[in-house]
Structures are given as structure tokens and as C-alpha cells.
Amino acid sequence: MELNKHLADQGANEALVELFSAIEDASKIVQSEVSRAGLGADIYGAKGSENIQGEEQQKLDVYADECFIHAFRGSGQVAGLASEEQDNALQFDESLKGEYVVMIDPLDGSSNIDVNVAIGTIFAIYRRVSKSGETLIEADFLQAGRDQVAAGYVNYSVSTQMVLSTGNGTHIYTLDPESGTYQLISENVKIPADGKVYSINEVNLDDFDDNLKRYAQHCKDKRKEDGKRMYTGRYIGSLVADFHRNLLKGGIYVYPATVDSPNGKLRLLYECNPMSFLAENAGGKGSDGVQNILDIKPTELHQRCPFYVGSPVMMDEALPSI
Template sequence: MPKVATLGQFIIEKQADFPYAKGELSRLLRDIGIAAKIVNREVNKAGLVDILGAAGQTNIQGERQQKLDVYANEQFISALQSGGECCIVASEENEDIILIDSEVSKSAKYIVAIDPLDGSSNIDVNVPVGTIFSIYRRKSADGPALISDVLQKGTQQVAAGYIIYGSSTMLVYTTGCGVNGFTLDPSIGEFCLSHPEMKMPKTGTIYSINEGNYIHFPDGVKQYIKYCQVEDKATNRPYSSRYIGSMVADLHRNLIKGGIFIYPGTASAPKGKLRLVYECNPLAFIIEQAGGKATDGESRILDLEVIELHQRTPIFIGSKEMVLIAEAFLHETSVTL
């Protein structure tokens, strides 16, 4: 029988590869894994209990909170508070940062930014949803942690990952030394290594964008969509349009099969919709580590200055060659259809 590596075992074995190999980051990743199992349990029985539908309030984004949004947020914050390795949690669901002020956590070295349940509006129609997380080292030395500890460039991430709750539940993460994926085995309650050293194909045949907003897209994006739809055997076009409406699910598919995910700015929302700190930066870190590319159409996502907690950005992310071609259309570079 081949050896099965659980997430806990893998983290311990790879601890020496971490920039700061003292065990805290390993325990922090373990805490996130535990919370993911709890959330997975509730997601998978959502139709049987009273946790479907809206919670009756909106979050800081102006979006209606779903009951599972609230539940997932509570579970991840609780796990991070109990673990003692995190001094601040920055969540999509909370307007301000959450300071963890226990005696142990006050001196903790890590910051966690998290989108507890990406795509949660799809829960009641049984579409895959996910969790996105990002981990930074604290910058401030003494006293309570500060908002400036959160507002760091994506290049400063020490780890990032996502959990996708679908036909199977997977946790995919990086610490800057490649990308590895773990599938939850419900028979033993453990995440087991199933996708070692994940690599994104340099190109693909899938483009993911909400074409319902086509009329509002910049001309360069419209031209790229037309390019994707033109028949050309040399480049395997036309490409397939696949858009789930859950960024984690779209990115996970494209990571494995090759493709591009686009959420551009529009005339009414020039900064786009997706959040930089806890959506775009962690996913950009993962995709780059797998050999892909992530930009806002002009600059590398990980190089963007972070000036506010819920900052938004356009994003073009996926297979490197596809992103480069999309950028060429944005810059009105000559591209043959």
C-alpha cells in the first residue's frame, strides 16, 4: 500500500522549508484545517438544517450575508483564537480587523486575512463554494497589533490557500515552495495529500468571466472575449466559456486544466469587485507558485500597494500565456484574431 501523507504530517515534514521554522506557522495551518472540517460538515448538510438562506443583514461589502457566511466566519475566528498563533483576523464579513487579545495571542507573530465562504449565494443550488486565506508575519514589535500589520503587499505573504467544498473537499496551499493539494477523506476525518506539486498549464482552452456584464466591460476585454471565440486550430480556439460564480471553484478548475479567470473593472466599478487582501492576493500567490500569472491588467497583483482593508481590484489570473494575451488586448497591442 502506498504511504498516505496527511496534512498534519506533510506540514511537519516540510516545516524546515518555511521561512520561520519554529512551529507556529505549522500550528496555524493546522488550526485552519480543523475549522475547514467543521465548515465542510455544515456545508454538506446545509439542506437538512436551518442554515440556508439569508441571515437578514449585510456585510461591509453591502452584500446580503448568508447564514453559512456567518457560521463559517465564526468557526474560523474561533479556531484562530483558540490556537494562539494569530494576533489579528481580517475577514470579509467584518468591517474592522479583529484583535485577538488573549495573553497568548497578544504576542503572536501571524496575521490571517480570510474570506470565510466565497460564493455562498450558490449554496442553496448546490454549487461548489470555498474558503480563501492569507497569512502574513506581524510587522509591529510591541503592544497591540495594528492595522498596518494587515496592509502589507501580497509579496509579503508567508502562506496562502483555499478550501473548496465540492464533490470532494480539498485544501490547497503554498508557503512559497510550490503548491500542494489535500483531499478530505471523510472515513478518517483527515486531509490527505492527493495533488502534490501542482503545476498550472502554460495555456489552456477555458476562459472564465461573467459575460452577462459584457456591455460594461472595457473594449480590450470585449476584444479578448471575441478572440477566445474565434476558430483557430493552431491555438485550439474557440475556447470554452466556463463561469461558476464562485472564484475558488473557477480558479481550482483552471489551475488543474489550464485557463484564465477575469473580473475586470467597469465604468461603474473601475476598481473591480473582488477584494485584494483576502481574495486576490492569496489566490495570486498560489497561482504564481504553480507557474501562472496574476495582474490587474497593468501590474502584478502581488506588487499592488494595499491602502485599505476592503480594497478592490480588477484581476486577470490563470495560465501565463493566456494572461499575457489578455493584457495585450488591454494595451491595444496588435493581436491577430
């Protein structure tokens, strides 16, 4: 079943279906360039500039950002957008009657581009709180994750897949290269209650708080009855890739606060919120270590936070007080 038909069957209105058509179109353009591995335009390597977070922008970061901005602007359904690659939120004056705003990381894991590791696009969709046709306001963008209308990501890997939720389960679609359409392959995906993988960058272990240090050691020490290890460590360094594996196989992903990043490194609005929304709709959990990610009221467009997400049993072990 094609993406748009499945969305309609899930109860998505026409405007939301059209918005997803824009995501589909832009993602196919990005996928085409990613799959050519630099054979086309010179969009690989560093651009020589930084985004607002002080991170070096890759050429493909900027290319992907421009693709999605163009698609959303042309859809007529999106009044504004906040992107990791843009200092400030964008307002689309030509579609101010649009009822949605989008938060997006156009190319997650872009530091892996030159080594051909899986990368992705992460997005969150909200219904604007300001009146249709009027100038957007800050509150349109600073909404809690619980208010998301839909969220998802595109995983550019061996195949290109879109994982999304409109609040009625989490679903996976694969891009069919012959028809050029996303086809439903897994409906109502459920993350395993427990898992075998913990995804933590342990090079920062000395900077973790004591509770997380104990949990990391627990993952190393826990054994099955036959003496074999219960868990294994897997950390790709691309949130989309790490999350996708854990969604299907079971596991936990952690990017905590550290000495260098006391507020965490991942962004709440366009990384942690959409991934937590997907996890919760698949039976998993997302937290900043203190509370459910989806309950956090953001105060800044590029706000960072610690991030724990994954299988409920592993989440409960890592954060027993949550």
C-alpha cells in the same frame, strides 16, 4: 502524507503548522454543515443583514466566519484577523504574542449555497510587522501580497480539498472522511502554460474596456487547424470553483473593472492576493490589468481591484503590455 507532516517537511515552523491545524479544524466543521444541505441547524438562506461591502450576508457566511474566528483565536498563533464579514480587523488579546495575522473570505461563492454549487474558504497568512505582545497596527494588515507567508483555499465540492502554498510550490490535499485528516494528493501542481477555458461573466461585456472586449472576441474566434474552437467559456460565479478548474486544466479567470464597479469587485487582501500567490507558485500569473497583483501596496482593509489570473500564455494574450 498528512497535511501537518507535509508542511513540516516543507520547512514550516511549529507555529505555522499549528495555525494550519486551526484552518483544518474550522474547515471540517464548515464542510460538515455544508454537506448536510440544511439538515442540521437553520443556517441556509439570507440572514437579513449586509457586510461592509453592502452584500447580503447568507447565514452560512456568518456561521463560517464564527467558526474560523473561534479556531484562530484558540490556536494561540494568530494575533489578529481581517474577514470579509467583519467591518474592522479583529485583535485577539489573548494571543498577542502570536506572530501571524490572517486575511480570510470565510465562504466564497455564498450566493451559490442554496443551489448546491461548489463554495470555498480563501485565506492569506502574513507575519505581523508590529512587535510581539504589542497592540496590532494598521500596517500589520495592509501588506503587499508579495509578503504572504502562506495562502490557500478550501474547496467544498464533490470532495473537500485544501490547496495551499508556503512559497515552495502549490499543493493539493483531500479531506479523508474516514480519518478526518487532509491527505496530500498532488505536490507541486503546475498550471498548464496554455488552457482551453476563459472564465468571464460576459453579461457585462458592454461594460468592459476595449482591450478586454477584443480579448473576449479573440477567445470566441480562435480556431484549431481542424476548424474547431480553441477555447470554451466556463463561468461558475464562485472564485474558488473557477480558479480550481483553471489551475488543473489551464485557463484564465477575469473579473474586470466595469461601469458599476470601476475598481473591480473582488477584494485584494483576501481574494486576489491569495489566489495570485497560489497561481504564481504554480507557474501562473495574477494581475489587476496594469501590474502584478502581488506588488500592489494596499491602502484599505476591504480594497477592491480588477482581477486577471491564470495560465501564462492566456494571461500574456489578455494583457500583452504587462
